[in-house]
Amino acid sequence: MARISTKQLQEKLRVYFIMGSNNCQKDPFAVLTEAIEGGITLFQFREKGQGALSGKEKYDFAKELQAICRKHRIPFIVNDDVELALELDADGVHIGQEDERADLVRKKIGDKILGVSAHNLEEARRAIKQGADYLGVGPIFPTSTKEDAKEAQGVAVLRTLREHGLSIPIVGIGGITPHNTKEVIVAGADGVSVISAISLAASPRENARMLAKAVREALNKDV
Numbered sequence: 767m768a769r770i771s772t773k774q775l776q777e778k779l780r781v782y783f784i785m786g787s788n789n790c791q792k793d794p795f796a797v798l799t800e801a802i803e804g805g806i807t808l809f810q811f812r813e814k815g816q817g818a819l820s821g822k823e824k825y826d827f828a829k830e831l832q833a834i835c836r837k838h839r840i841p842f843i844v845n846d847d848v849e850l851a852l853e854l855d856a857d858g859v860h861i862g863q864e865d866e867r868a869d870l871v872r873k874k875i876g877d878k879i880l881g882v883s884a885h886n887l888e889e890a891r892r893a894i895k896q897g898a899d900y901l902g903v904g905p906i907f908p909t910s911t912k913e914d915a916k917e918a919q920g921v922a923v924l925r926t927l928r929e930h931g932l933s934i935p936i937v938g939i940g941g942i943t944p945h946n947t948k949e950v951i952v953a954g955a956d957g958v959s960v961i962s963a964i965s966l967a968a969s970p971r972e973n974a975r976m977l978a979k980a981v982r983e984a985l986n987k988d989v
């Protein structure tokens with residue numbers, strides 16, 4: 767297996783849904799299925815925070831979500847837990863600045879997709895040097911989903927990364943909804959990454975559809 771191409775990854779990143787057991791008020795398998803029907807293009811399993819599952823329960827939950835993704839050909843990324851990603855033969859891993867070093871993770875996962883969180887140009891450049899395939903940049907807008915999130919920095923950080931010539935695929939994250947998606951894409955992101963905009967929506971299907979539409983329209987206007 768070779769590393770995923772930039773073009774393929776840009777397409778996969780358009781609507782990147784992240785979820786763990788404590789992000790939903792409804793059945794998480796139904797939420798993921800609806801999100802896929804609505805048009806998400808990538809899924810990240812992120813099991814952390816209050817009441818998060820661990821051990822076999824976490825493994826079994828991940829396995830079931832992965833089966834839904836596989837059935838619909840949606841790539842399955844694991845947040846933080848590199849060993850779980852390897853055990854499940856997931857499609858990739860996402861790590862942040864406080865997680866294992868990206869170059870060490872790259873050695874462990876071979877050609878699987880590697881996403882790295884970056885908050886500024888320096889972190890972005892280091893992540894690229896260490897083997898990141900894409901960057902997760904944010905929080906762009908205020909979020910109450912991540913307990914230890916840094917302060918929201920707006921879309922300017924995306925513009926800065928592009929103005930400095932970074933061409934790596936990028937998703938914006940943090941407080942993104944169908945209403946502010948256009949801003950994120952116009953500033954330079956290839957896609958949007960969301961938790962609550964889908965996981966807590968009255969209709970995850972409808973919100974995923976609106977996010978996909980907003981991304982599509984913003985990209986078309988920009989070309």
Ligand SMILES: Cc1ncc(COP(=O)(O)OP(=O)(O)O)c(N)n1
Nearest residue numbers: 845860861862863883902903939959
């Ligand atoms: C796509 C994407 N971008 C950023 C993050 C945040 O990662 P990190 O900073 O390691 O924080 P946690 O998610 O682990 O709490 C992400 N998960 N996904």
Ligand SMILES: Cc1ncsc1CCOP(=O)(O)O
Nearest residue numbers: 909911912940941960961962
């Ligand atoms: C995981 C993560 N990393 C930065 S903000 C965030 C949470 C995003 O959740 P939401 O889309 O509900 O604001």
Ligand SMILES: [Mg+2]
Nearest residue numbers: 846861862865
């Ligand atoms: Mg992390």
